[in-house]
Amino acid sequence: VVPHFADDLISRTRRLGHPLCAGLDPHxxxxxxxxxxxxxxxxxxxxxxxxxxxxAAALPRLAPxxxxxxxxxxxxxxxGWRGIQVLxxxxxxxxxxxxxxxxxxxxxxxxxxxxxxxxxxxxxxxxQADALTVNAYIGRDTLAPFIDAAAxxxxxxxxxxxxxxxxxADFQDRSIDGAPLYAHIADALRASCTAxxxxxxxxxxxxxxxxxxxxxxxxxxxxxPNALFLVPGYGAQGAPAADAVRGFVRGPHGLEGGVVxxxxxxxxxxxxxxxxxxVWERALDAAVARAxxxxxxxxA
Amino acid sequence: VVPHFADDLISRTRRLGHPLCAGLDPHxxxxxxxxxxxxxxxxxxxxxxxxxxxxAAALPRLAPxxxxxxxxxxxxxxxGWRGIQVLxxxxxxxxxxxxxxxxxxxxxxxxxxxxxxxxxxxxxxxxQADALTVNAYIGRDTLAPFIDAAAxxxxxxxxxxxxxxxxxADFQDRSIDGAPLYAHIADALRASCTAxxxxxxxxxxxxxxxxxxxxxxxxxxxxxPNALFLVPGYGAQGAPAADAVRGFVRGPHGLEGGVVxxxxxxxxxxxxxxxxxxVWERALDAAVARAxxxxxxxxA
Numbered sequence: 320v321v322p323h324f325a326d327d328l329i330s331r332t333r334r335l336g337h338p339l340c341a342g343l344d345p346h347x348x349x350x351x352x353x354x355x356x357x358x359x360x361x362x363x364x365x366x367x368x369x370x371x372x373x374x375a376a377a378l379p380r381l382a383p384x385x386x387x388x389x390x391x392x393x394x395x396x397x398x399g400w401r402g403i404q405v406l407x408x409x410x411x412x413x414x415x416x417x418x419x420x421x422x423x424x425x426x427x428x429x430x431x432x433x434x435x436x437x438x439x440x441x442x443x444x445x446x447q448a449d450a451l452t453v454n455a456y457i458g459r460d461t462l463a464p465f466i467d468a469a470a471x472x473x474x475x476x477x478x479x480x481x482x483x484x485x486x487x488a489d490f491q492d493r494s495i496d497g498a499p500l501y502a503h504i505a506d507a508l509r510a511s512c513t514a515x516x517x518x519x520x521x522x523x524x525x526x527x528x529x530x531x532x533x534x535x536x537x538x539x540x541x542x543x544p545n546a547l548f549l550v551p552g553y554g555a556q557g558a559p560a561a562d563a564v565r566g567f568v569r570g571p572h573g574l575e576g577g578v579v580x581x582x583x584x585x586x587x588x589x590x591x592x593x594x595x596x597x598v599w600e601r602a603l604d605a606a607v608a609r610a611x612x613x614x615x616x617x618x619a
Numbered sequence: 620v621v622p623h624f625a626d627d628l629i630s631r632t633r634r635l636g637h638p639l640c641a642g643l644d645p646h647x648x649x650x651x652x653x654x655x656x657x658x659x660x661x662x663x664x665x666x667x668x669x670x671x672x673x674x675a676a677a678l679p680r681l682a683p684x685x686x687x688x689x690x691x692x693x694x695x696x697x698x699g700w701r702g703i704q705v706l707x708x709x710x711x712x713x714x715x716x717x718x719x720x721x722x723x724x725x726x727x728x729x730x731x732x733x734x735x736x737x738x739x740x741x742x743x744x745x746x747q748a749d750a751l752t753v754n755a756y757i758g759r760d761t762l763a764p765f766i767d768a769a770a771x772x773x774x775x776x777x778x779x780x781x782x783x784x785x786x787x788a789d790f791q792d793r794s795i796d797g798a799p800l801y802a803h804i805a806d807a808l809r810a811s812c813t814a815x816x817x818x819x820x821x822x823x824x825x826x827x828x829x830x831x832x833x834x835x836x837x838x839x840x841x842x843x844p845n846a847l848f849l850v851p852g853y854g855a856q857g858a859p860a861a862d863a864v865r866g867f868v869r870g871p872h873g874l875e876g877g878v879v880x881x882x883x884x885x886x887x888x889x890x891x892x893x894x895x896x897x898v899w900e901r902a903l904d905a906a907v908a909r910a911x912x913x914x915x916x917x918x919a
Contacts, residue, residue, distance in 0.1 A: 344731070344732070360743070361745070391728075391735075393728060393732045393733075393735035393736045393738075394735050396703075396735070396736070396738070396744070396746075397735045397736075397738035397743065397744045398744070398745070399703065399707060399744060399745030399746055400700045400701070400704040400707060400745070401700070401745075403699065403703045406700075407699060407700060425727060425728050425754070426693070426725070427725060427754060428725055429784040431644070431646060432694070435646075435691075435697045436693045436697075443661045443662065443697065444661050444662060444697045444699060445661070445698070445699030445700070446696075446699055454725070454727060454754050456756040457782050457784060457787070457791070458782070458784055458785070458788070458789040458790060458791065459786045460785050460786035482757050484729045484730065484757060484760055485758070485760050486758020486759045486760035486761060488758070489755075489758040489759045489760075489807055490755070490756055490800065490803065490804065490807075491758065493795045493800070493803065494795065495793045495794065495795055495800075500790065503789075503790065503793065507789055507790075
């Protein structure tokens with residue numbers, strides 16, 4: 320039986336009662352002294368081992384309490400090939416713990432290069448993600464290999480639509496024929512989004528929806544009623560839980576239709592910046608309990 | 620003395636008399652039997668060694684005849700961490716041969732993630748490129764860490780402006796206030812482009828300009844008079860040499876103002892698909908001689 324990314328993810332958020340996604344962003348300056356090895360510089364070969372230790376300790380604690388994990392490729396890439404080796408280990412460990420993995424890599428390119436990037440989803444590459452974030456600026460045709468892989472292998476993709484950084488106004492929000500550019504991207508996804516919809520009613524073609532205003536969530540949801548929203552920036556970046564789920568849809572299971580990602584606040588609570596293993600464990604447990612409880616209330 | 624990416628690159632194209640960039644895209648099905656090891660599947664650990672052998676043999680033959688090399692990250696990523704290890708070796712080998720390296724990765728993200736990607740340019744990561752291709756869809760603020768690293772370390776960046784794929788019409792070409800989206804991206808780069816201009820008159824902030832029509836080249840050049848154009852798609856993808864340099868500017872050294880990239884036609888000439896080392900060497904030498912000669916005539 321081919322899995323279905325959205326069905327499996329929604330089934331898990333229903334079971335948990337919340338849509339918390341753990342962003343795995345190994346910011347070197349935030350790694351607790353407990354895990355330090357060597358200089359902790361990006362180019363120091365020992366740093367990758369420190370990151371591996373961090374996740375080997377953190378993932379089993381997070382796993383029972385999160386819907387999905389989202390490693391951010393940039394932080395692993397910065398460590399060179401050893402960082403990618405750790406990323407592969409993290410993905411394998413997450414899978415062993417029963418977690419799906421969204422690889423946050425914002426990839427996008429043309430032709431055979433897009434085919435190569437689709438290796439993350441099509442079973443061909445050593446690193447197999449359950450879903451990938453992608454950038455559609457170059458055009459709809461660049462998404463085809465990802466969509467094909469998602470369909471054939473039951474994987475998912477999240478297309479960058481709207482982010483909440485100050486620069487979002489530069490291009491994403493610019494008006495074309497009366498609608499912002501990101502709405503045109505959403506429109507271009509509609510047919511594929513429908514085609515990838517599963518038994519849950521949700522599609523394995525989702526969007527990155529880091530919207531700031533309620534109207535932006537509404538605009539995306541209206542255009543893509545079945546798309547899962549990957550909502551970044553919950554926690555450290557400041558959005559309250561209720562704002563993060565504004566694009567979700569009320570049904571028999573409460574509000575659903577996406578996942579809400581917390582990275583720094585979850586993985587690096589300030590109380591966990593210590594070399595005491597017990598203190599770190601309690602800080603991590605408290606951070607995930609707090610985030611999951613806030614989101615549980617927000618979607619109730 | 621801090622180097623200057625654009626000055627160094629232009630000095631080299633003047634010396635060579637042409638702007639040929641060798642795209643290093645290790646398409647597995649195109650790798651000559653001469654270099655095969657094992658199954659040649661992406662997930663086979665032996666495949667990375669085959670790719671390493673290919674470049675160890677090809678780079679010394681290409682080096683004297685090309686202005687710069689441009690490895691495409693996707694093809695190395697597809698091989699997992701072993702592929703990144705080979706990418707790091709290829710970059711080191713190119714540097715040893717006196718070649719600058721444009722890492723074609725089309726990265727782009729917000730805040731601390733953009734900082735992490737800027738590790739490719741800022742001296743912090745094991746893999747140091749001389750220039751990086753980046754995607755600005757998310758907003759101008761996402762470029763700041765790359766621009767800062769370019770200024771501090773004398774590196775370069777090429778911002779995705781215009782591509783020539785069929786889907787370019789979906790978003791890039793959409794009209795906003797009377798100009799296509801890609802023109803607005805060019806406008807947003809203008810101040811930084813000026814700030815990164817060197818003694819040669821050319822800026823280390825360039826654009827990816829895979830334009831199809833002369834008017835598109837002219838529009839980009841008018842908006843960014845000092846930007847180097849990275850023109851992909853010469854050779855296998857079909858654009859003739861004269862078309863590829865339409866955005867270049869005539870001066871005392873002929874037409875200049877960018878580099879023209881050939882990937883498949885240069886690295887994988889059909890006559891080189893063999894297990895005979897001598898035949899492969901002659902095919903590679905002929906391919907690079909043909910491409911450099913065509914471009915030399917086009918810029919004369």
